[in-house]
Amino acid sequence: MSDVLLSLKGLTKAYPGVVANDHVSFDIGVGEVHALLGENGAGKSTLVKMIYGLVKPDSGEMVLNDAPYMPAEPRAARADGIAMVFQHFSLFDALNVAENIALGMENPPPMRDLAQRIKSVSENYGLPLDPFRAVGDLSAGERQRVEIIRCLLQDPKLLIMDEPTSVLTPQEVEILFQTLRKLKSEGTSILYISHKLEEIRSLCDFATILRLGQNVGACVPRDTSARDMAEMMVGAALKTPERGGRDLGPVALSIRGLSVPAPSAFGTALKDVTLTVHKGEILGIGGVAGNGQDELLSVLSGEVLCAPGEVLLHGDAIGQMNPTKRRKLGVLAAPEERLGHAAAPDMSLTENALLTGSVRQGLETRGMINWSRAKGFAEAVIAGFDVRTPGPGNAARSLSGGNLQKFVIGREVLQDPDVLVVNQPTWGVDAAAAAAIRQALLDLAAKGAAVICISQDLDELMEISDNFAALNEGRLSNPRSTQGLTVDEIGLMMGGAHGMEVAHV
Amino acid sequence: MIGLERRPQPSRAWSMATPLVAVLATMLAGGLLFAALGKDPVEAIRTIFWEPLFGEFSFYYRPQLVVKGAPLVLIAIGLSLGFKAGIWNIGAEGQYIVGALTGAAVGLAFYPLESVFVFPLMVLAGAFGGWAWAMIPAILKTRFGTNEILVSLMLVYVAEQLLASMSLGLLKNPEGYGFPGSRNLQHYDSAHNAELIAGSGMHWGAAAALIAVIFAYVLMNRHMTGFHIRLTGEAPRAARFAGVSPTRLVLFCLGMSGALAGLAGLFEVSGPAGVVSIDFNVGYGFTAIIVAFLGRLHPVGILLAGALMALTYIGGDIAQSNLGLPSAAIQVFQGMLLFFLLAFDVLTNFRIRLGAGEVA
Numbered sequence: 044m045s046d047v048l049l050s051l052k053g054l055t056k057a058y059p060g061v062v063a064n065d066h067v068s069f070d071i072g073v074g075e076v077h078a079l080l081g082e083n084g085a086g087k088s089t090l091v092k093m094i095y096g097l098v099k100p101d102s103g104e105m106v107l108n109d110a111p112y113m114p115a116e117p118r119a120a121r122a123d124g125i126a127m128v129f130q131h132f133s134l135f136d137a138l139n140v141a142e143n144i145a146l147g148m149e150n151p152p153p154m155r156d157l158a159q160r161i162k163s164v165s166e167n168y169g170l171p172l173d174p175f176r177a178v179g180d181l182s183a184g185e186r187q188r189v190e191i192i193r194c195l196l197q198d199p200k201l202l203i204m205d206e207p208t209s210v211l212t213p214q215e216v217e218i219l220f221q222t223l224r225k226l227k228s229e230g231t232s233i234l235y236i237s238h239k240l241e242e243i244r245s246l247c248d249f250a251t252i253l254r255l256g257q258n259v260g261a262c263v264p265r266d267t268s269a270r271d272m273a274e275m276m277v278g279a280a281l282k283t284p285e286r287g288g289r290d291l292g293p294v295a296l297s298i299r300g301l302s303v304p305a306p307s308a309f310g311t312a313l314k315d316v317t318l319t320v321h322k323g324e325i326l327g328i329g330g331v332a333g334n335g336q337d338e339l340l341s342v343l344s345g346e347v348l349c350a351p352g353e354v355l356l357h358g359d360a361i362g363q364m365n366p367t368k369r370r371k372l373g374v375l376a377a378p379e380e381r382l383g384h385a386a387a388p389d390m391s392l393t394e395n396a397l398l399t400g401s402v403r404q405g406l407e408t409r410g411m412i413n414w415s416r417a418k419g420f421a422e423a424v425i426a427g428f429d430v431r432t433p434g435p436g437n438a439a440r441s442l443s444g445g446n447l448q449k450f451v452i453g454r455e456v457l458q459d460p461d462v463l464v465v466n467q468p469t470w471g472v473d474a475a476a477a478a479a480i481r482q483a484l485l486d487l488a489a490k491g492a493a494v495i496c497i498s499q500d501l502d503e504l505m506e507i508s509d510n511f512a513a514l515n516e517g518r519l520s521n522p523r524s525t526q527g528l529t530v531d532e533i534g535l536m537m538g539g540a541h542g543m544e545v546a547h548v
Numbered sequence: 549m550i551g552l553e554r555r556p557q558p559s560r561a562w563s564m565a566t567p568l569v570a571v572l573a574t575m576l577a578g579g580l581l582f583a584a585l586g587k588d589p590v591e592a593i594r595t596i597f598w599e600p601l602f603g604e605f606s607f608y609y610r611p612q613l614v615v616k617g618a619p620l621v622l623i624a625i626g627l628s629l630g631f632k633a634g635i636w637n638i639g640a641e642g643q644y645i646v647g648a649l650t651g652a653a654v655g656l657a658f659y660p661l662e663s664v665f666v667f668p669l670m671v672l673a674g675a676f677g678g679w680a681w682a683m684i685p686a687i688l689k690t691r692f693g694t695n696e697i698l699v700s701l702m703l704v705y706v707a708e709q710l711l712a713s714m715s716l717g718l719l720k721n722p723e724g725y726g727f728p729g730s731r732n733l734q735h736y737d738s739a740h741n742a743e744l745i746a747g748s749g750m751h752w753g754a755a756a757a758l759i760a761v762i763f764a765y766v767l768m769n770r771h772m773t774g775f776h777i778r779l780t781g782e783a784p785r786a787a788r789f790a791g792v793s794p795t796r797l798v799l800f801c802l803g804m805s806g807a808l809a810g811l812a813g814l815f816e817v818s819g820p821a822g823v824v825s826i827d828f829n830v831g832y833g834f835t836a837i838i839v840a841f842l843g844r845l846h847p848v849g850i851l852l853a854g855a856l857m858a859l860t861y862i863g864g865d866i867a868q869s870n871l872g873l874p875s876a877a878i879q880v881f882q883g884m885l886l887f888f889l890l891a892f893d894v895l896t897n898f899r900i901r902l903g904a905g906e907v908a
């Protein structure tokens with residue numbers, strides 16, 4: 044492209060038992076949007092942490108504007124013009140926008156001046172934001188704006204963005220991209236980390252692909268198909284999930300006018316939710332994170348009880364039944380949060396298999412545990428879903444996120460459910476494993492189970508589901524057939540841009 | 549710089565080794581303490597750990613070990629169930645007192661009837677008393693969300709007042725010439741928790757402690773209830789997802805630890821102590837908390853820890869009388885044991901890294 048801004052040469056970082064980065068080298072040009080691609084665990088996070096001064100490389104060097112660059116801490120990186128927007132926001136709900144931004148500054152100016160600067164930067168880049176609103180009242184997209192503006196106030200030369208679109212509706216993504224394009228036109232370089240290959244194709248000039256800590260290739264995303272990029276990431280040919288001809292059977296599970304108050308101050312109340320799912324159907328539920336997904340899963344799994352008639356299984360009221368009773372009837376669930384909710388981190392995989400498998404797999408008789416059968420069940424899940432682990436005796440937290448996700452989904456799928464509810468089934472899972480999980484859900488539906496798939500990955504929902512509905516602030520839209528549904532329509536079902544103005548750049 | 553690094557999974561070896569390392573570190577630091585007090589450290593440590601077991605008067609001290617250790621183990625086993633689930637019963641001392649009171653009251657009510665049914669009834673009453681006292685924090689917690697640590701602890705002081713009132717009033721020996729304290733149950737055959745083998749110190753309390761160890765082992769390792777207890781302690785949300793009812797678990801754990809503490813109180817009052825008196829309780833309920841943690845909340849570990857704790861008590865007494873060590877020094881010594889245990893515990897989940905520290 045043009046001149047080189049930052050050049051990485053042979054960066055290596057090893058953690059006990061794993062080499063996170065192995066002699067990674069590439070250049071980022073001035074005014075270039077550079078994509079960093081790779082599966083989970085490929086070493087993307089470690090690499091950007093080294094650039095941002097959070098982690099020190101074991102060997103290798105970096106050159107920034109022809110001068111050696113080795114930040115000892117993020118403060119040094121920021122002083123050199125490197126800024127980063129993290130995937131998880133670090134904002135205080137109770138403070139307003141300007142106060143949150145002031146907290147991250149070395150020498151915050153007086154509040155009135157700061158507010159003025161926030162206003163001017165936000166308008167300049169098409170990210171309207173009121174500096175005096177409390178962060179707790181902002182949508183996920185607006186919170187991200189706070190983080191971006193916090194970075195832009197430093198006038199960065201390189202902006203690092205870690206999976207910025209996972210919390211945005213399609214409309215909000217478009218606003219973000221306009222901002223990023225404007226930044227680029229002003230000469231700011233952007234290092235963009237994402238799983239979403241179509242986004243990268245539309246936004247990025249150049250892509251570097253990491254696999255198992257090594258730089259395995261580069262490409263120009265515009266000239267490369269998403270499938271080719273995915274195969275470079277995985278290092279193998281991809282198998283697309285196949286959907287067989289599906290006939291919808293009778294209604295398996297339905298929710299009638301369900302309202303549940305928010306479980307905590309920062310939870311979401313469910314408001315008058317109604318849905319039906321038939322045998323053999325996959326119902327996709329989309330929506331931006333934090334709009335009632337967790338709450339809906341809890342109501343279906345039995346962790347939160349409701350009036351008996353609000354949840355019906357084959358016409359029978361189950362709203363008052365606890366998770367164990369529902370499992371007995373064939374209603375299984377796999378929550379989003381793997382560690383601490385779907386699985387106990389410090390317990391072995393055998394114990395975690397027992398966690399939900401005790402009833403349906405006959406792992407207990409009158410309360411006495413049959414450990415050898417529990418171990419057998421754990422081994423069946425490990426074998427059936429290609430979970431990479433030395434054995435069922437290993438603790439859940441020793442598994443990588445993707446492997447644990449395969450275990451959690453496999454544990455429920457192998458129990459032969461009548462109704463399966465999953466939340467974010469392929470979150471943080473590499474492309475090959477995600478395809479395997481989606482295939483398992485499709486196979487389950489083909490066998491006559493009803494599947495409710497809650498996800499923020501719209502491509503995933505379009506790929507596997509028969510009908511689509513969206514959650515927005517605890518309300519569920521009317522389901523629509525996925526045949527012929529457009530991205531714009533989906534965006535509107537998800538609440539459009541959450542009242543955010545479209546940028547006028 | 550020294551840093552700590554999280555292990556990918558807890559180290560089994562360190563989990564087993566920390567109690568031993570903690571005991572050795574306590575000996576070392578305790579030795580320094582005793583040396584600073586002007587005593588021969590080797591002699592002091594030898595007196596505490598060796599004298600009761602193999603010394604000249606060990607024939608007297610060995611049964612004492614059983615008498616001291618049994619209530620500690622019995623109470624600690626009960627506490628460990630709740631502790632594993634993150635339910636903190638700090639008031640075992642109160643449940644111990646109330647169990648002793650209800651058990652003794654049943655025995656005294658039958659006086660002077662001699663029957664084989666009296667003692668079993670007292671055992672039931674003792675367990676019931678402790679259970680009922682523990683149900684107060686349990687029900688307040690499940691109904692109103694109160695903190696069981698505070699409520700159970702405060703109830704200890706209520707129980708102490710109750711004990712004083714009972715030994716001065718309702719349960720006072722009518723033939724005791726006005727002195728406080730009840731009839732001596734040791735002199736009432738049907739109610740006496742006598743040694744099962746004369747001179748061994750083995751009474752029904754020790755037998756109950758051994759049974760409790762086996763029961764707890766089976767419960768925690770082979771039964772769904774034990775699995776749910778551990779699950780709740782490790783990941784409360786996962787436990788709810790698995791179908792555990794937090795309310796029932798609180799009632800079970802507090803009830804169980806209360807009943808076992810009540811049993812310990814009953815066996816003590818009907819055996820070694822004999823009488824309900826104002827100074828009946830000597831802190832077993834609190835020491836049992838240390839025993840439970842020293843034993844890593846594992847039934848067999850608790851058995852060993854109870855024995856070790858009884859040893860430091862008796863050894864400490866000997867050191868006080870033989871070497872003139874102040875009793876505060878012995879208490880510091882016992883405190884060190886828990887301190888070092890918790891400190892070395894870090895190594896189960898973390899390993900030490902020498903070299904440049906790093907933020908990550």
